[in-house]
Amino acid sequence: MNETTPSHQRYRRSVRDWVVDSSMFLIALGFGLLGTVTFPGEPPPPPKPELFTVTEYLVALGGCTALWWRRRWPVQIAVVLTLLSAFFPLVGGAMLAALFSLCVHRPPKVGLTVLALGVLASYVNLLLHPAEHGAPFLVMFLLSTVLLGAVAGWGISVQHRRQLYASLRERAVHAEAEAQLRAEHAQHRVRESIAREIHDVLGHRLSLLSVHAGALEYRPDASPEEVGRSAKVIRESAHQALQDLREVIGVLRAPVGELPQPTMADLAQLVEEAGDAGAGVEFVEEYTGAVPERTGRTAYRIVQEALTNARKHAPGARTSVRVSGSPGRGLNVDVLNGPATRAAEPPASGPGNGQGLVGLTERVSLASGRLEYGRTADGGWSLSAWLPWPS
Known part of the structure; x- marks a missing residue:
């Protein structure tokens, strides 16, 4: 009690x-x-x-x-x-x-x-x-007092020991609950990271499939060469999307590891693939020095998401990609596309359904950078990001 x-x-x-x-x-x-x-x-x-x-x-x-x-x-x-x-x-x-x-x-x-x-x-x-x-009165009185004090002190020590045990048990329960909350929070962050990576990896490939499949659907009079080129891009994009999906699933099954990550060296190939999809893309690199791995990976994802959105919402528009910066000043990524030259796809047909910019904003924020985007005066779209680049 x-x-x-x-x-x-x-x-x-x-x-x-x-x-x-x-x-x-x-x-x-x-x-x-x-x-x-x-x-x-x-x-x-x-x-x-x-x-x-x-x-x-x-x-x-x-x-x-x-x-x-x-x-x-x-x-x-x-x-x-x-x-x-x-x-x-x-x-x-x-x-x-x-x-x-x-x-x-x-x-x-x-x-x-x-x-x-x-x-x-x-x-x-x-x-x-x-x-x-x-025995003398004083001796008996002192012995009685000592005996009473010993019994009372023993009882108080037992009470304190029980309270200490109850406190330690309560702390253990709280610590276990906090550990469970931290584990759930970590799982939530991992899930968000995986979802963001899957969107970035597969969204780009699937948007290429959508563009070329749409071209075959709306141009039944296309020449055999154009049909063959579109079919080739569809096949390659589907194959690459399947490979990316296998890599993602393989990482999820592994006990430890990371999703395969691109670097700044892969940026030129990304722009080239966008050009093969039929969209004119101008690419300008104006940076000196080796870009840090995390900064380069974030820049790659920014350009990838911007090109994917340009294909979905402004098909046929000219797009320019400019990457500039230096150590100490940071890395600037600017993507600008004009208005669409043909009808855009319905929003539901594109992968991501509007979550791309949300995930991109989170990614840039985690990298301690800044992201701005919006429509231009001529009806196009601009996206600018600044990422830290330590000197």
Whole structure:
């Protein structure tokens, strides 16, 4: 029972409670019986009135029996037994057991208050029965005080140990819950990263498929050469998309590792593929030095998403890609495309369904960069990004 448990609460004893209560009863009873034994060489106690002796035995037995209810009324029983011990020495064992239990289950100030009352009761007991102890008054009083203090200190230490154990157990529960939340958060971030990578990797390939398949659908009079070229691009793009998908699935199945990542060296091939899709793309590189791996990967994804959106929403438009910068100043990526020269595809037909720029904004933000995009005055679209490039 903790210190916040109401004293009037009905208790249902467990097996451990029955063992503890029985032990308390027997120890208190044995301590009382020990007070009636006269050891060899010890002068016999002075005779007492028979009525007083019977009363003392009955009070001692009642005090030991009261210990069975000390969990329900710990303070009341401890106080009553302490007061009785001032007049009936045989109640001392039950009083010590009640004091110990009180110090275990109640705040220390309550236990120390009853302890002070016990010291006073011990003083009164020695005054009323001075001839029963074959030792000086002061020695007996000090021994009684030390015994009461030891019992109270033991009970308070047990209470503190239980509180410490409960606190450590609660901390362990909280730590486990926090660890689970951190694991769920990490899984969420990994899922977002995988989703972003799948969008970037497969979106570009599938947009090429969509463009060339749309050209074959809307131009049934195309020459065999144009049909063959479109079919070749569709086949190559489908094959490359399948390869990318295998790589993604392979990484997900592996215990550790990363998705295969492009670099700045792959940017020229990306622009070349966009030109093969029939869109005129102007590519300008104006940077010096080796671009850091993370910065180059982010720049690649920016250009990839911009070209994918240009094919989807502005088919046939001229597009310019400009990458410039230097160490210390940062890397600038600018993509500009004019208005569409033919009807754009319905939004639902393109991969991503509008999530590309959202994921791109998150990617640039994670790289500590800036991203701006919007329509131009002639109805086109511009996208500009700045990425840090340490010197």
